[in-house]
Structures are given as C-alpha cells and as structure tokens.
Amino acid sequence: MSTRATNAVSCELCPRGCLIPEGKAGDCRIRVNLGGRLRATTYGRPSAVHIDPMEKKPLYHFLPGSPVFSVATAGCNLHCLNCQNWQLSQRGGEEMEQVFRADPTDLVAMAREEGCRSIAYTYSDPVVFYEYCYDSSVIAHAEGLRNCMITAAYINPKPLRRLCGVIDAANADLKAFDDGFYKRVSGASLKPVLDALVLMRAEGVWLEVTNLLIPTLNDDLAMIRRMARWIRDELGPGTPLHFSRFQPQYRMRNLPPTPAETLDRARAEALDAGLHYVYIGNLPGHTGSSTYCPRDGTLLIGRTGFWITDYHLDAEGRCPTCNERIPGRWQ
Amino acid sequence: MSQPLSVNVEPERSRRRFLAATFGLPLLALAPGLAAFAPVPRERPLRSLTSAELRRPHDLAG
Numbered sequence: 001m002s003t004r005a006t007n008a009v010s011c012e013l014c015p016r017g018c019l020i021p022e023g024k025a026g027d028c029r030i031r032v033n034l035g036g037r038l039r040a041t042t043y044g045r046p047s048a049v050h051i052d053p054m055e056k057k058p059l060y061h062f063l064p065g066s067p068v069f070s071v072a073t074a075g076c077n078l079h080c081l082n083c084q085n086w087q088l089s090q091r092g093g094e095e096m097e098q099v100f101r102a103d104p105t106d107l108v109a110m111a112r113e114e115g116c117r118s119i120a121y122t123y124s125d126p127v128v129f130y131e132y133c134y135d136s137s138v139i140a141h142a143e144g145l146r147n148c149m150i151t152a153a154y155i156n157p158k159p160l161r162r163l164c165g166v167i168d169a170a171n172a173d174l175k176a177f178d179d180g181f182y183k184r185v186s187g188a189s190l191k192p193v194l195d196a197l198v199l200m201r202a203e204g205v206w207l208e209v210t211n212l213l214i215p216t217l218n219d220d221l222a223m224i225r226r227m228a229r230w231i232r233d234e235l236g237p238g239t240p241l242h243f244s245r246f247q248p249q250y251r252m253r254n255l256p257p258t259p260a261e262t263l264d265r266a267r268a269e270a271l272d273a274g275l276h277y278v279y280i281g282n283l284p285g286h287t288g289s290s291t292y293c294p295r296d297g298t299l300l301i302g303r304t305g306f307w308i309t310d311y312h313l314d315a316e317g318r319c320p321t322c323n324e325r326i327p328g329r330w331q
Numbered sequence: 332m333s334q335p336l337s338v339n340v341e342p343e344r345s346r347r348r349f350l351a352a353t354f355g356l357p358l359l360a361l362a363p364g365l366a367a368f369a370p371v372p373r374e375r376p377l378r379s380l381t382s383a384e385l386r387r388p389h390d391l392a393g
Contacts, residue, residue: 051385099374
C-alpha cells in the first residue's frame with residue numbers, strides 16, 4: 001500500500017490498483033482505508049467454513065480423496081455476471097448474515113482436529129483476504145498441513161510471489177482466453193491472470209486450471225484451442241485442465257446450461273492440442289471426470305461427482321500398467 | 332446459503348458498525364448518531380460449529 005497526500009491509500013494487491021479515500025473500501029469491499037492505513041476488514045472473520053472432498057475444489061492431482069478444511073470470507077475483486085457464489089463474493093463482511101470469529105490459530109487447530117490434511121482458501125477469492133490466508137498458511141505449514149487456494153488469479157506479481165511461498169496447490173480460474181470476455185463478464189482483464197498462472201507454476205505451486213464454458217460467450221473451439229496451446233507451452237502439458245459446466249444464475253440467467261456435447265468437443269480439442277489431463281466438471285457420471293494414463297489409456301482414478309470410485313496409482317503416482325509417472329502431489 | 336436481505340438495507344451504517352466491531356474503534360467517531368441503529372452480522376465463534384455442521388452439504392462452488 002502507499003499513502004498519498006490526500007490520505008487516500010493505493011491498494012497494490014491486485015491489478016485494479018484502487019485508490020481508496022479515508023473511511024472507504026476498495027472495489028473488493030473488504031480492504032478499507034482507516035486513518036491512512038489499509039485494513040482487511042474480514043481478517044479472522046470468515047463467513048463460510050466447510051469440510052469438502054478435495055475433488056470439489058476441483059483439485060484432481062493433489063491429495064485425492066482427502067477432506068479439505070475450506071474457508072472463505074466475504075468479498076471479491078472480480079464481479080462476474082455468472083458468479084456461482086455471489087451471495088458471498090459480491091458482499092462486504094458487514095452485509096453477511098453470519099460471520100465466524102476465527103483467528104489463524106483457531107482455523108488451523110480446528111482443521112487438524114477434524115482430521116483434514118489441508119486447508120483450502122476458496123469460495124470467494126483468497127486474494128481479497130490475502131493476509132488472513134497468508135498468516136493461516138504459515139501456521140498450517142508449521143503444523144504439518146498443506147494449503148491450497150481456489151482463485152481467479154487476479155493479483156499482482158509481488159504479493160503473489162510471497163503467497164506462493166506458503167501455498168502448495170492452486171486451482172486457478174481461467175475464465176476465457178479473451179480479454180474482451182474478462183472486461184464484459186468479470187470486470188477484469190486477461191493478461192494479469194496469465195502472468196499469475198505462469199508465476200505460480202514457476203514458484204512450484206501445484207497448479208490446475210478451470211475454464212467454465214458458457215454457451216455463446218466463451219465456447220468457441222478456436223479460442224479453446226488457443227487456450228489449450230498456451231497452457232501446454234507456458235504451464236506444461238501435464239497441467240490438468242477442467243472444463244466446467246455453466247448453470248444460469250446471478251445476473252446471467254438468460255443463457256442455458258452448457259450442453260454436454262460442448263464440453264465433449266472442448267475436451268477433445270484440448271487433448272488434441274497436447275494437454276494430457278483434461279476433465280469435465282459439473283456433469284456427474286461423465287467419464288471425462290476420471291484420470292487416464294496418457295501413454296496407454298489405463299483408468300487410473302475413477303470419479304463420480306466428487307467421489308473416487310477407482311484408484312490404481314501406486315504410492316509414487318505411477319500407472320500400474322506402463323509405469324508412467326503421473327504429475328501431481330499424491331501423498 | 333440464505334439471503335442476507337435483512338442486513339443489506341443500510342450498507343453504509345452497517346459497514347461503519349462492522350468496522351467498529353472488528354477494530355474496536357469508537358462507534359461515534361465513525362458514524363455520529365447513526366451507528367447505534369445499524370444492524371450487525373451475527374457473529375459466532377468458529378468452535379461453535381460441530382463436525383456434522385462442517386460436513387453438511389452446501390451449494391457453494393469451489
């Protein structure tokens with residue numbers, strides 16, 4: 001943050017770069033200028049806390065089948081018209097019906113007591129509760145837990161690099177491979193997101209990417225091909241890509257759910273572009289939610305919904321048939 | 332998640348009250364004459380959540 005002559009504060013956390021007058025909040029509704037200092041009002045005040053299967057995040061190559069202590073505060077620095085969690089993300093902490101009191105020590109202790117091996121900072125976007133996420137992650141590591149974040153990756157490089165030091169895995173939302181889409185639908189821009197993905201990968205965070213396919217808005221196969229090739233070249237062909245099914249909600253109720261055929265075509269396109277692990281989500285029972293060996297096609301992890309039905313990897317994450325090493329953090 | 336319509340009526344007063352509760356600042360300094368009437372989010376300790384509540388299915392994505 002930096003203070004200027006007017007006592008306004010410039011928030012340097014995300015690419016928005018909000019200049020926040022005294023007593024007011026930034027675009028995310030969470031970061032407030034109090035007396036010339038930037039404060040995160042939801043620090044230690046989550047509004048959603050659940051224990052989910054890791055597959056729900058979705059993280060398919062990270063501690064599969066394990067329960068993950070999942071936490072979020074109100075607020076977001078994006079304003080997607082199709083937001084699935086708008087009741088949480090498009091509100092400030094003061095607008096929530098329920099707020100929990102949980103400092104980072106409480107959070108980690110409770111995660112351990114509940115038998116979770118990891119904490120996920122998720123549902124809204126951990127970027128806006130950055131300090132809470134960071135402090136909790138430091139304590140979680142000290143207590144032997146892993147940290148993951150589910151994020152739109154709209155964050156500046158400097159704070160992201162620091163966060164990567166304590167984050168083990170991330171699922172980053174790549175909403176479209178089109179800056180116009182980001183501007184129209186999310187009120188953001190594409191390039192900072194791409195830069196963030198490359199940085200997370202370079203910093204050693206286990207990274208999976210989700211692309212929610214919305215009929216007519218971002219389901220163009222040529223764009224999907226460009227996106228898949230970018231992921232292959234910049235993040236690596238072993239980066240899991242999840243195509244997720246859109247459901248009409250929030251301010252985008254005029255479009256139908258994504259047809260299964262669209263998801264199938266997108267998956268085929270991404271596989272053809274050279275990605276090895278391409279999944280289909282929000283469509284329970286689809287075979288595209290399982291993991292197959294890219295070398296010989298062996299079913300490695302079968303999934304139905306958020307649940308694992310088959311598991312054939314060995315302890316080191318190798319295919320039992322051809323010994324191919326499958327990238328991920330399996331233990 | 333239920334809709335928090337009842338606390339969304341006066342967002343500015345609510346924000347000031349929330350800031351005061353969070354940071355222990357004097358309410359009157361933040362909103363003279365107004366803050367005392369503002370609704371506040373219902374706070375509860377995280378530890379009041381049971382294991383069953385934590386594992387209950389919910390409709391949040393991610």
